[in-house]
Amino acid sequence: MNILVLSYSFTGNNEKLASELAKTINANHISITDKRDVSVKTITMDLIFHRKSKNNEDPNIINNYDLILYVAPFWLGKIARPLRPFFKVHRQLDKEFAFLTVSGGALGKNKKYKSExxxxxxxxxxxxxxxxxxxxxxxKDIKMKETSTYIIDEQETKTMVSIVSSKIDMYM
Incomplete structure (x- = not known):
């Protein structure tokens, strides 16, 4: 099976997960990059004004794979916008996918992303x-600043990869 790990990361946490996962399961890994400089301000403005992402990568690349593992954070309760062009292409294809995230969680768990x-x-x-x-x-009194600046370490990354790998094994 030809697997693609497709990731977007602002802090680097999702990139660490995606990179280590791709190595572990012997999959291709593509990191989505924005043509613009991305900051908390641009992320917020993109969400408020529903601006489209301007990625360097062609979303049609997913045509070449059997399984897509999307890896990205949540931004204000929504899946990071740079994935949307890929989702638009994916909806036309008969391909399986999974979604993985490393996100802050200071405001609680995201219960709406599956419906998104x-x-x-x-x-x-x-x-x-x-x-x-x-x-x-x-x-116990976690603030958003702490969760948004936390960088996962090597052991945390390996633990996450182990959990994801087990799920992949269950479905393959």
Missing amino acids: LKKRIKKAPLFTCEFYTADLLEN
């Missing part, structure tokens, strides 16, 4: 995995 995936891709994922940096912090 169904809306955008027109089918449910094989599986999802959510990892929240809030769960990795020992402080």
Whole structure:
């Protein structure tokens, strides 16, 4: 099976997960990059004004794979916008996918993203995995600044990859 790990990362956490996962399962990995400089301000403005992403990568690249593993954060409760052009192409294809995220979680778990995936891709994922940096912090009074600046370490990355690999094995 030809597997693509397709990732977008603002802090580097999703990139770490995607890169290590691709190596572990022997998959291709493509990191989505924005043509613009991305900041918290541009992310917020994109969400408020529903601006489209301007990626360097062609979304049609997913045509070449049997399984797509999307890896990206949540931004204000929504899946990171750079994935949307790929979702638009994916909805026209008969391909399986999964969604993985490393996100902050200071405001709680995201309960709406699965319905967003169904809306955008027109089918449910094989599986999802959510990892929240809030769960990795020992402080009980967690602030958004702490979760948004937390960088996962090598051991945390390997633990996440192990969990995802187990799920992949269940479905393959």
